[in-house]
Structures are given as structure tokens and as C-alpha cells.
Amino acid sequence: MSPSELSPGAPPPTHANTINEQQHGIWVKITQGPGLVSVLAVFVALVLGGLLIAATDAKVATTAGYLFSRPSDFFSALWAAGTDSYVSLFQGSIYNSRQGFAPFLETLTVSTPLICAGLGVALAFRAGLFNIGAQGQIIIGSIMAAYAGFAWHLPFGLHLLVVIFMGVIGGAVWGGLVGLLKARTGAHEVILTIMFNYVALYFLDFLLNTKAFQRPGETNPISPILDPSAVFPALPGSRLHLGFVMAIGLTILVAWILNRSTIGFEFRAVGANPAAARTAGVNVARSTILVMAIAGALAGAAGVAQVAGTEQVLTAGIAASLGFDAITVALLGRSTPWGTFFAGLLFGAFRAGAVTMQISTGTPIDIVLVVQSLIVLFIAAPPLVRAMFGLNRKSKNKPPKTPKHAAPAPAAPASQGGGA
Amino acid sequence: MRTISRKTGMAAAMLGISALVLSGCGAAPEAGPSGSAGASDYLACIVSDSGGFDDQSFNESSFRGLTNAGKELGFTPKSAESKANSDFATNLNGMMAADCNLTVTVGFLLGDATKAAAAANPDKHFAIVDFEYAEPIKNIKPIIYDTAQAAYLAGYAAAAQSKTGTVATFGGIKIPTVTIFMDGFADGVDKYNADKSKNVKLLGWDKTKQDGTFTGDFEKQDKGKQVTKNFLDQGADVIMPVAGPVGKGAGAAVKAANAAGKSASLVWVDSDGFLTAPDYKDIMLTSVIKTMDTAVDKVVTEDKGGKFDATAYVGTLENTGVALAPFHDFDSKVSAETKAELDALKAGIIDGSIKVESQSSPKS
Numbered sequence: 001m002s003p004s005e006l007s008p009g010a011p012p013p014t015h016a017n018t019i020n021e022q023q024h025g026i027w028v029k030i031t032q033g034p035g036l037v038s039v040l041a042v043f044v045a046l047v048l049g050g051l052l053i054a055a056t057d058a059k060v061a062t063t064a065g066y067l068f069s070r071p072s073d074f075f076s077a078l079w080a081a082g083t084d085s086y087v088s089l090f091q092g093s094i095y096n097s098r099q100g101f102a103p104f105l106e107t108l109t110v111s112t113p114l115i116c117a118g119l120g121v122a123l124a125f126r127a128g129l130f131n132i133g134a135q136g137q138i139i140i141g142s143i144m145a146a147y148a149g150f151a152w153h154l155p156f157g158l159h160l161l162v163v164i165f166m167g168v169i170g171g172a173v174w175g176g177l178v179g180l181l182k183a184r185t186g187a188h189e190v191i192l193t194i195m196f197n198y199v200a201l202y203f204l205d206f207l208l209n210t211k212a213f214q215r216p217g218e219t220n221p222i223s224p225i226l227d228p229s230a231v232f233p234a235l236p237g238s239r240l241h242l243g244f245v246m247a248i249g250l251t252i253l254v255a256w257i258l259n260r261s262t263i264g265f266e267f268r269a270v271g272a273n274p275a276a277a278r279t280a281g282v283n284v285a286r287s288t289i290l291v292m293a294i295a296g297a298l299a300g301a302a303g304v305a306q307v308a309g310t311e312q313v314l315t316a317g318i319a320a321s322l323g324f325d326a327i328t329v330a331l332l333g334r335s336t337p338w339g340t341f342f343a344g345l346l347f348g349a350f351r352a353g354a355v356t357m358q359i360s361t362g363t364p365i366d367i368v369l370v371v372q373s374l375i376v377l378f379i380a381a382p383p384l385v386r387a388m389f390g391l392n393r394k395s396k397n398k399p400p401k402t403p404k405h406a407a408p409a410p411a412a413p414a415s416q417g418g419g420a
Numbered sequence: 421m422r423t424i425s426r427k428t429g430m431a432a433a434m435l436g437i438s439a440l441v442l443s444g445c446g447a448a449p450e451a452g453p454s455g456s457a458g459a460s461d462y463l464a465c466i467v468s469d470s471g472g473f474d475d476q477s478f479n480e481s482s483f484r485g486l487t488n489a490g491k492e493l494g495f496t497p498k499s500a501e502s503k504a505n506s507d508f509a510t511n512l513n514g515m516m517a518a519d520c521n522l523t524v525t526v527g528f529l530l531g532d533a534t535k536a537a538a539a540a541n542p543d544k545h546f547a548i549v550d551f552e553y554a555e556p557i558k559n560i561k562p563i564i565y566d567t568a569q570a571a572y573l574a575g576y577a578a579a580a581q582s583k584t585g586t587v588a589t590f591g592g593i594k595i596p597t598v599t600i601f602m603d604g605f606a607d608g609v610d611k612y613n614a615d616k617s618k619n620v621k622l623l624g625w626d627k628t629k630q631d632g633t634f635t636g637d638f639e640k641q642d643k644g645k646q647v648t649k650n651f652l653d654q655g656a657d658v659i660m661p662v663a664g665p666v667g668k669g670a671g672a673a674v675k676a677a678n679a680a681g682k683s684a685s686l687v688w689v690d691s692d693g694f695l696t697a698p699d700y701k702d703i704m705l706t707s708v709i710k711t712m713d714t715a716v717d718k719v720v721t722e723d724k725g726g727k728f729d730a731t732a733y734v735g736t737l738e739n740t741g742v743a744l745a746p747f748h749d750f751d752s753k754v755s756a757e758t759k760a761e762l763d764a765l766k767a768g769i770i771d772g773s774i775k776v777e778s779q780s781s782p783k784s
Contacts, residue, residue, distance in 0.1 A: 220528045221594070221595055310509075315529060318502065320503070321504070322504075355510045356504075359498055359515070360518075365501050369503075
């Protein structure tokens with residue numbers, strides 16, 4: 001900070017605005033930058049992950065010991081270690097000769113909650129809010145949905161609808177509360193959502209130790225299994241359930257909200273520049289509450305996909321790390337609905353394939369987490385990826401392209417909305 | 421600045437390259453017949469819960485038991501870690517596809533998934549650690565422990581060893597496999613108070629209310645440190661953390677307190693902490709051991725020999741499935757009288773004259 005900034009007599013509004021705009025530019029670049037960065041980030045992360053697998057492989061280590069007497073051994077071991085893992089990752093997530101395309105159905109299953117929660121995070125990103133709270137919103141959604149699923153006994157059809165409704169409402173309330181607190185008190189949404197995550201997590205722990213949520217006759221913290229009428233119908237022979245159709249529907253809905261509806265326009269206006277949006281007559285407080293409630297509802301739907309889809313019981317680990325993976329998914333999808341959808345599919349494939357990978361090649365499942373983290377790292381540092389592929393120089397040669405990425409004018413995001 | 425850093429970088433790179441080059445100078449092994457000696461068709465596998473195989477608790481020791489069995493019987497076990505609860509079913513399916521004869525699953529969270537896999541694969545065998553079904557299932561063998569018996573002895577020893585007249589315990593998450601330690605510990609302290617007409621206080625667990633202090637997970641060591649520090653400040657000088665790796669946080673707090681002049685000690689759980697947590701061996705009074713590795717080893721060996729049955733294996737003091745670890749460094753500090761009393765208590769529990777009861781005890 002320069003001394004002139006600290007001098008009380010002369011408030012430097014213009015200077016402060018430039019800093020804000022700079023920060024805002026970085027924010028937009030990270031959350032809503034060009035899709036090419038995503039693709040390259042995934043590519044680089046996969047290559048690095050492959051090298052890491054090879055480096056920790058026992059055979060590579062032994063062959064490296066006699067590299068010069070028989071180099072072919074080393075290189076074939078290096079190649080085998082790197083590729084075998086990815087081949088089995090593919091076989092576990094898309095296709096293998098034994099099971100056909102059954103693994104792909106598994107990928108769709110695993111990606112369902114990721115897509116739903118990712119949409120919630122992406123929507124908040126577009127309104128300029130950093131929603132870390134998907135985890136808590138999933139948990140509250142799961143609790144409400146699960147309770148409706150195992151405690152109430154309703155007719156077939158209606159029961160599932162009630163379960164979905166309860167889960168979505170649970171998430172919406174949990175997210176909406178954050179929006180309300182931010183709008184009314186100005187508290188920062190990052191702090192609020194992190195704290196709300198803890199509240200939700202410990203609330204779940206508490207509930208699972210009460211008689212109402214425990215299985216009769218058991219003292220373990222695990223709920224009764226949901227009624228058959230309360231769960232999504234599954235495709236025979238796989239775990240893929242109707243929740244995936246819900247995820248597709250939600251993606252279309254979010255695309256419509258963002259690009260075609262008035263509230264979506266308001267969200268984007270607030271995200272681009274709250275002050276300008278307020279001047280233009282947008283009720284910023286209402287938008288904040290509404291966008292957090294919708295984001296929460298989407299995360300709540302992810303909770304429904306968990307309890308009424310794959311797990312069918314409520315446990316302390318119901319949300320796993322979904323809420324945090326959802327942030328990665330939204331970042332990778334550049335905060336567009338369909339980008340998030342495909343990013344969710346990719347992460348679902350990683351997760352589904354990792355299971356096969358560790359059984360067949362013995363590669364630790366953690367390697368997939370490393371790849372995921374590397375992806376986030378590269379997305380958070382777009383210049384790094386561009387530098388690696390020499391894209392920076394190119395954009396210097398083509399000056400017309402530069403302003404679009406470097407300094408988005410307040411009105412720019414409105415035109416970016418067409419990315420869906 | 422720039423040239424200097426570049427030079428340093430070059431030097432570092434040269435060093436690194438030469439190290440790599442030198443390390444590659446070994447002789448290539450002769451290509452020989454690669455016979456797989458002692459290979460068998462039998463295969464046993466294991467699926468962890470979300471703790472993973474490095475949890476310093478039941479996943480790790482079950483995995484060790486399976487690895488040992490594999491070495492003895494000549495197979496390489498397949499293992500799958502679960503990162504989320506939704507991985508359980510997938511991992512079990514993978515094990516079925518890999519044609520595992522016996523699959524060990526770890527923890528109550530896998531109860532439903534194991535049951536489903538067992539029903540879908542009636543010709544396969546399963547063993548589940550730390551969980552028991554209300555109705556026995558014919559191809560699942562539960563491996564469970566009456567941990568309260570050994571914890572009882574630890575409670576007695578802790579009470580006898582306490583100078584301040586206050587001991588403490590805390591858990592990771594309030595689940596039966598954790599609270600059973602705390603129940604036994606509480607009863608051991610009570611027994612000491614009754615026999616010696618003393619009034620040693622126990623912090624962190626109330627057996628009648630079945631409630632006490634929990635850190636909320638088996639990961640956050642700083643939380644364990646904070647909780648332990650609070651106990652130490654309230655005068656406790658023997659602490660039993662029942663929280664897996666979180667116990668290391670407790671160890672750090674005790675070490676810090678001892679450096680500041682106190683003389684507190686630790687009771688480890690699951691494995692002999694003197695050996696498995698060597699950083700804290702000088703403050704390790706004793707440990708409450710669950711020998712999951714030998715139990716898993718035994719079940720696998722029996723299964724290979726064609727002697728699988730669905731009767732639960734219950735680890736007790738009698739079959740050394742649970743035990744009180746040696747005092748190691750504290751051996752000279754524990755009085756011969758206390759040792760004799762512990763031996764008598766142990767004999768009493770084994771012959772049934774002393775009943776150690778916990779609502780979390782195995783029902784069979």
C-alpha cells in the first residue's frame with residue numbers, strides 16, 4: 001500500500017475502483033474464462049499424473065537402476081506404468097470388453113450429484129458469489145430427503161416426489177439463509193458458507209445419534225434404508241437411476257434461467273457490477289438471496305441424488321467431498337450450465353474409473369485426487385497454462401483478442417452468457 | 421539477480437542430472453525363467469471404509485492381517501480403498517469381478533453393501549470387521565471384539581497410576597466401537613475406586629448417560645490436542661484418546677504439558693502405541709490392543725482350508741483378541757501390587773467372575 005492511499009484527507013475513489021476492477025477481472029478470468037484453458041488444464045494434469053504414477057511404480061524404479069545397460073527396460077516400464085493405469089481408468093469409466101458399456105453407466109451415476117451441486121456453485125459464481133457451502137446444502141438436503149424417505153410411508157410415485165421436494169427445500173433454505181445474512185448484514189458469503197458447512201455436518205452427526213434417525217435395535221450412526229417407493233427407479237443391472245435425468249433437466253433449467261429469464265439477467269448484472277446493477281434498478285439484496293436459495297436448491301438436489309439414488313441410507317459420510325468437488329466442477333465448466341454438465345461427467349468418469357484402476361493395477365485411488373487438484377491449480381492460474389502452450393505470445397500478436405480476456409467491461413458478461 | 425539465479429539453477433540441474441545418471445549405472449539382471457513359485461488359485465481381498473489403509477486403526481491392521489495371510493498362503497491380496505460411501509458397492513463388485521474367494525470388509529458402514537454382495541454371490545465368502553448383523557448371514561463371518569474387557573484393565577491401571585486423582589478419555593465419533601473402549605475404561609476406574617476406596621475422577625465419558633467428549637472425526641489432530649489440553653488443565657494426568665490418528669494430537673499436548681513440568685501419560689488404543697506411535701513412546705503408559713491382524717489372518721487361513729463358518733469371531737481377553745499392552749518404559753513405574761491386581765482382574769474376567777458390561781458389547 002502506498003502512503004497516498006492511506007492519507008485520510010484525499011479519498012481515492014478512482015484508484016480503489018481500478019484495484020477492484022483488476023480483482024474482478026481476475027475473478028472473472030478464473031471462474032468464467034475461455035474453455036480452452038479447461039481443456040489444457042485437464043491435459044497437463046493427466047500428463048503430470050501419469051508421470052507421478054510412473055515415478056512411484058516399483059518396476060520403473062528397478063529398471064532405472066540399470067538404465068544404461070538396458071535402457072529399453074526402463075522406457076517400456078515407464079510407458080507401461082503410465083499407460084496401464086489410464087487404460088484401466090478408461091476401462092472402469094467408459095468401456096471394457098467384459099462389461100461392455102456398463103462402466104459408462106457407472107460414470108453417469110457418479111456424476112449425477114456432481115452435476116447438480118456443480119450447477120449450484122456455477123450459478124452463484126455467475127452472480128459474483130463464491131458459494132463454498134454446497135457441502136452443507138447437500139447435507140441438509142440429504143437429511144430432509146432421507147427423513148421423508150424412511151419415516152413417512154406414502155404411496156408409490158408421490159413418495160419420491162415428496163422426497164425430492166424435501167431435499168430441494170432443505171438445500172434452498174440452507175443456501176437462502178446465507179443469502180439473507182449477506183444481503184441484510186453484509187457478512188461475507190465465503191465465511192458464512194464455511195461456517196454453515198460445519199453447522200450442517202455436526203447437526204447430521206447429532207441427528208444420527210438420536211433414536212429418530214437410527215435403525216431400530218442398532219446403536220451405529222446409520223439411518224434405516226429408504227422405502228422402495230422413495231428411491232429413484234434404477235436401470236436394471238446397473239446403479240444408474242432416474243436422478244441422472246433430473247440432472248439433465250436441472251442443467252436445461254439453469255441454462256434457461258441464466259440466458260432467457262429476467263432473474264437470470266439480474267443475477268448476471270449483479271455478478272458483473274453490483275453498483276451498476278443497483279443504479280439500473282436491480283434489487284441486489286433480493287437477487288443475492290434468490291441466487292443463493294436456487295444454488296442451495298441445486299445442491300439439495302445433489303443430496304437427493306445421493307440418498308434416493310446411490311446410497312439409499314443416511315450416514316455421516318453422505319456428502320463425501322461432493323460439495324468441494326462441485327467447486328472444481330464449476331470452475332472446470334467455466335460456470336456455464338453445459339460446461340458444468342460435461343465437467344461433472346469428466347469427474348464422474350475419474351471417480352468411477354479410479355475404483356477399477358486401484359483394483360486392477362494397484363495404483364492408489366489418491367492419484368485421481370492429485371489429478372483433480374492439479375486441474376484446479378492450472379485453472380486458477382490461466383497465465384501458467386497459456387505460457388506452457390505459448391498462447392500468451394499469440395494473443396500479443398493478435399491485439400483485438402486481448403481486451404476481451406484481459407479487461408472485461410462491466411457489460412461484457414451479459415454477452416458471455418451465450419456460452420451455455 | 422537474474423544471472424545469479426540462473427547460474428544457481430544450472431548448477432542444481434547439473435547436480436540433479438549427474439545424480440540421476442550415476443543412479444542408472446547398475447547392471448541389468450539376467451533374464452531368467454520367471455516361475456511363479458507357490459502361486460495358488462486362492463484369492464482373498466479387502467475393501468476399506470473411507471478411512472483408508474493408512475488410518476492407524478482397523479483398516480490398517482485388517483489389511484496387515486490379510487497381507488500376512490497372503491505371504492503364508494502364497495497369494496497377492498487385492499485391495500480397494502473407498503473414498504466415499506458410494507464407492508462401497510462398486511469396490512465390492514470389482515472384487516467379485518476379480519474372483520475373490522473371501523472378501524474382508526472393514527466397518528459398520530459397509531454392512532449394507534456387504535450384505536447385498538453376499539446375497540448376489542452366494543458362493544463367495546465374506547468377513548466383516550467390527551460389525552455384526554442382527555440376523556447371521558451364512559456366507560458372512562463377523563469379526564468383532566469385546567474391547568471393554570481390555571479397556572477395563574487400562575482404566576484400572578490408569579486410575580492406579582494417576583497422581584492427581586483425575587483421568588480422562590475422549591472419542592473420535594460416537595459409535596459403539598469407540599464408546600465400548602470408554603465404557604470399559606470407566607468401569608475399570610470405578611473398580612479401582614471401589615477396591616481402594618479412592619475417588620479417582622473420570623473426565624470425558626459418562627457411562628450411565630452414554631455421553632462424553634468427541635472430536636467429531638478421526639482426522640483432525642489439532643482438535644485432539646485442544647481437547648487433551650483442556651483435560652490436562654482440569655488436572656487429568658492419564659489420557660486415553662479413542663480416535664485413531666487424532667490420538668497423536670493428544671500425544672503432542674501431553675508432551676507439551678510434560679515439558680512445562682507436568683507428568684502426564686497416554687493410553688493408546690487399537691495397537692501397541694509404543695511400537696506404532698514411536699514419537700510418543702516415552703509417555704505411553706500402556707495400550708488397549710485389538711489384534712485385528714491375527715483375527716483376519718486366522719479367518720483367511722481357515723477359509724483356505726475349507727473351514728469357513730458364519731459364527732462370529734469375538735476377540736476377548738481369553739483368546740487374546742483383545743489385550744492390555746506391556747508397560748514398556750513405564751514398567752518400573754507401575755507397582756508390583758498394581759500388576760498383580762491387573763493379573764487377578766484379567767483372570768477374573770476370563771473365568772467370568774468379573775462381568776464387564778457395555779451396551780456396545782458383542783451380543784453373541
